[in-house]
Amino acid sequence: MKALIARQFYQPAVVLPLLLLMRLMVTLDFxxxxxxxxxxxxxxxxxxxxxxxxxxxxxxxxxxxxxxxxxxxxxx
CATH class of the missing domain: 1.20.5 (Single alpha-helices involved in coiled-coils or other helix-helix interfaces)
Known part of the structure; x- marks a missing residue:
């Protein structure tokens, strides 16, 4: 299970939305x-x-x- 999560975490379809959400949250002070x-x-x-x-x-x-x-x- 840990290997599956590690492989999926490096997929652009997973990482990019998370980064965009994090940037938005930082911009709006959470x-x-x-x-x-x-x-x-x-x-x-x-x-x-x-x-x-x-x-x-x-x-x-x-x-x-x-x-x-x-x-x-x-x-x-």
Missing amino acids: NLAQVMFVMLFKGSQHAYQFVARQAVSRQREQAIERIACHHCCQGG
Whole structure:
């Protein structure tokens, strides 16, 4: 078990979030309410950006489909 923990601790997916959390806590003087507020705010920003990217991707796909269909229907 100790070896498993030691191996997992050196994974970037584990270490980087811990370092970011530690830096945030030091910046906010270990005030947990402020840390939670900042984490919720940043999480909502990431969620909004993800949804916006998905919407743009869908719009592009639909535009390509319309162009392809329009080209096929007029050519025949």
